[in-house]
Amino acid sequence: MLLYGLKRLLHVIPVAFGVSIVCFMLIHIAPGDPLAAILPSDASAELQAQMRSFYGLDRPLIVQYGLWIWRALHGDLGVSIATGRSVSGEIAAASVNSIILAIAATLIGFTLGSFLGFLAGVFRGGLVDRLASGISMLGVSVPHYWLGMVLVIVFSVHLGWLPAMGGGPGGSDGRAVGWDYIRYLVLPAITMSVIPMGIIARTIRSLVADILSQDFTQALAAKGLMTRQILRHVIRNAAPTAISVMGLQLGYLLGGSILIETVFSWPGTGFLLNGAIFTRDLPVLQGTILVLAMFFVLVNLIVDVVQGTIDPRIQRS
Amino acid sequence: MAAIITQDKAMAVATVARSPGYWSGVARRLSRDPVALVALGLIILLVAMAILAPYLAPYDPTKASMIRRLKPIGTPGYLLGTDELGRDMLSRLIYGARLSLIMGVIPVPIAFVIGSAIGIVAGYVGGITNTLIMRTVDVFYAFPSVLLAVALSGTLGSGLGNALVSLTVVFIPQIARVAESVTTQVRRLDYVDAARASGAKGHTIILVHVLGNVLGPIFVFATSLISVSMILASGLSFLGLGVRPPDAEWGLMLNTLRTAIYVNPMVAALPGVMIFLTSICFNLFSDGLRSAMDVKS
Numbered sequence: 026m027l028l029y030g031l032k033r034l035l036h037v038i039p040v041a042f043g044v045s046i047v048c049f050m051l052i053h054i055a056p057g058d059p060l061a062a063i064l065p066s067d068a069s070a071e072l073q074a075q076m077r078s079f080y081g082l083d084r085p086l087i088v089q090y091g092l093w094i095w096r097a098l099h100g101d102l103g104v105s106i107a108t109g110r111s112v113s114g115e116i117a118a119a120s121v122n123s124i125i126l127a128i129a130a131t132l133i134g135f136t137l138g139s140f141l142g143f144l145a146g147v148f149r150g151g152l153v154d155r156l157a158s159g160i161s162m163l164g165v166s167v168p169h170y171w172l173g174m175v176l177v178i179v180f181s182v183h184l185g186w187l188p189a190m191g192g193g194p195g196g197s198d199g200r201a202v203g204w205d206y207i208r209y210l211v212l213p214a215i216t217m218s219v220i221p222m223g224i225i226a227r228t229i230r231s232l233v234a235d236i237l238s239q240d241f242t243q244a245l246a247a248k249g250l251m252t253r254q255i256l257r258h259v260i261r262n263a264a265p266t267a268i269s270v271m272g273l274q275l276g277y278l279l280g281g282s283i284l285i286e287t288v289f290s291w292p293g294t295g296f297l298l299n300g301a302i303f304t305r306d307l308p309v310l311q312g313t314i315l316v317l318a319m320f321f322v323l324v325n326l327i328v329d330v331v332q333g334t335i336d337p338r339i340q341r342s
Numbered sequence: 343m344a345a346i347i348t349q350d351k352a353m354a355v356a357t358v359a360r361s362p363g364y365w366s367g368v369a370r371r372l373s374r375d376p377v378a379l380v381a382l383g384l385i386i387l388l389v390a391m392a393i394l395a396p397y398l399a400p401y402d403p404t405k406a407s408m409i410r411r412l413k414p415i416g417t418p419g420y421l422l423g424t425d426e427l428g429r430d431m432l433s434r435l436i437y438g439a440r441l442s443l444i445m446g447v448i449p450v451p452i453a454f455v456i457g458s459a460i461g462i463v464a465g466y467v468g469g470i471t472n473t474l475i476m477r478t479v480d481v482f483y484a485f486p487s488v489l490l491a492v493a494l495s496g497t498l499g500s501g502l503g504n505a506l507v508s509l510t511v512v513f514i515p516q517i518a519r520v521a522e523s524v525t526t527q528v529r530r531l532d533y534v535d536a537a538r539a540s541g542a543k544g545h546t547i548i549l550v551h552v553l554g555n556v557l558g559p560i561f562v563f564a565t566s567l568i569s570v571s572m573i574l575a576s577g578l579s580f581l582g583l584g585v586r587p588p589d590a591e592w593g594l595m596l597n598t599l600r601t602a603i604y605v606n607p608m609v610a611a612l613p614g615v616m617i618f619l620t621s622i623c624f625n626l627f628s629d630g631l632r633s634a635m636d637v638k639s
Binding site: 039040041043044046047048051052054055056162163165166167168169170171172174175177178182183276277279280281283284287288298299301302303310314317318321322325 | 569613617626
């Protein structure tokens with residue numbers, strides 16, 4: 026287990042290194058001078074040179090990268106050009122909201138998805154299967170940002186049950202556990218849950234169908250076990266894969282929440298990123314992408330190790 | 343008719359008819375799948391709509407009018423209403439198929455060619471080349487696809503070209519990984535060894551023996567990416583990172599109509615219906631293609 030974890034970690038380090046290089050290079054593939062966003066267009070050459078050396082842009086790329094990654098490893102991602110606040114502070118505040126949203130969405134999606142997938146796998150070919158396959162097909166095909174708009178139209182505009190957007194009564198800092206906060210979470214979480222739901226339903230359907238067709242479940246049936254008892258074996262065999270798919274989906278939702286957070290103005294990292302793109306706030310843009318990508322790498326690592334621990338067959342392959 | 347066909351040719355046809363090839367089997371299985379056929383039919387209709395847009399659209403899609411803004415669905419003369427600038431929705435939805443399909447579909451074939459080439463070379467050559475290529479691919483694969491697409495087009499700036507580049511870069515690593523794993527499997531098979539033993543050169547083996555057997559699975563995977571690509575592409579436009587106004591594109595239309603959901607919700611939701619319809623058609627067709635190409639089932 027420990028050895029397996031270490032092996033995975035050794036595999037992840039070069040990937041994480043590569044990810045940091047990609048994030049670093051983002052600023053340098055951006056068209057135009059990175060300083061253009063801060064300086065007025067008629068700034069004197071002297072001032073431009075001064076700012077360039079202040080931001081270290083006059084040094085060789087490799088030195089710039091070294092300094093950047095050294096500071097990033099110490100939690101310093103620079104200062105936002107738009108607000109003047111520390112980038113790590115902004116990301117930390119936004120992350121909490123994103124994590125809450127992603128966890129809520131994963132829980133809803135996983136519960137519904139595994140229920141649908143399980144039913145479909147047990148009653149293969151039947152009406153339930155077709156219905157479940159249809160729902161999961163709709164789930165993976167729907168443009169979720171549009172679904173978000175439709176839910177707002179139905180539940181906020183027409184029925185007036187839930188707020189259309191925002192992160193709660195106290196803004197991004199006023200998290201209080203209670204209905205006032207959860208009200209704001211319901212629509213974005215349901216919208217977001219549709220993405221993992223379809224994928225989890227399809228995975229679990231094929232898992233359950235596969236396990237039910239294997240010799241050991243047929244042996245259990247031949248031994249005279251009741252259906253309920255056989256299904257317990259099925260669940261135990263499907264659980265490791267199901268859990269790892271859930272973990273991966275959580276990672277995807279955390280990193281890919283920009284569309285839904287924009288629709289609902291949910292004050293998370295995606296919303297922060299969206300703002301940074303339009304104000305050309307490159308430090309925030311770079312920092313958010315780095316943190317989100319690293320988070321995704323980390324979630325994948327955890328999923329790998331957990332799955333390897335539950336299911337020793339994976340360690341051997 | 344019978345006279346002009348020589349006996350040899352007739353024999354050949356008969357042989358083929360008795361033992362149909364793989365692809366004719368795929369076509370036959372696909373033709374018996376009503377869902378896939380309907381999906382394919384709708385895709386063809388959408389493409390035709392995009393090509394024939396100037397003949398189908400009743401109005402100029404960019405002609406604005408301040409006095410007929412946000413008319414509801416069913417307004418005489420404006421079947422699907424008008425948008426926030428008084429432009430005819432029906433015309434914009436028809437014209438929107440052009441840019442939406444271009445943005446959603448084009449990145450996949452480009453990524454298919456590049457990604458397959460990368461993956462097949464890595465899988466066939468193996469060793470240190472494989473490690474180097476696949477570690478680089480892993481780096482890009484380590485980004486959630488939405489994040490990578492937004493990061494690239496966010497830094498490159500909005501515009502059709504930049505969006506196409508970003509989406510292509512997103513799909514190359516995904517296709518390369520599939521290509522690499524399929525090629526690694528095929529390379530170990532006996533017939534490749536047999537070809538090598540009989541003196542075939544590296545490129546002959548890749549072109550004849552490997553390519554013919556790996557392209558099918560990679561192709562199926564790539565077709566399943568088109569619907570993802572449609573949603574992502576319109577998503578970029580929705581964020582303001584794809585095409586620029588006043589171009590008609592479904593994602594961008596959703597974005598500009600977002601402020602109108604309190605005034606005219608049905609009209610505001612229409613472009614999303616088109617994205618949904620297109621993406622589900624591609625998904626259903628790719629699903630049908632996959633099961634038609636899967637000989638085992």
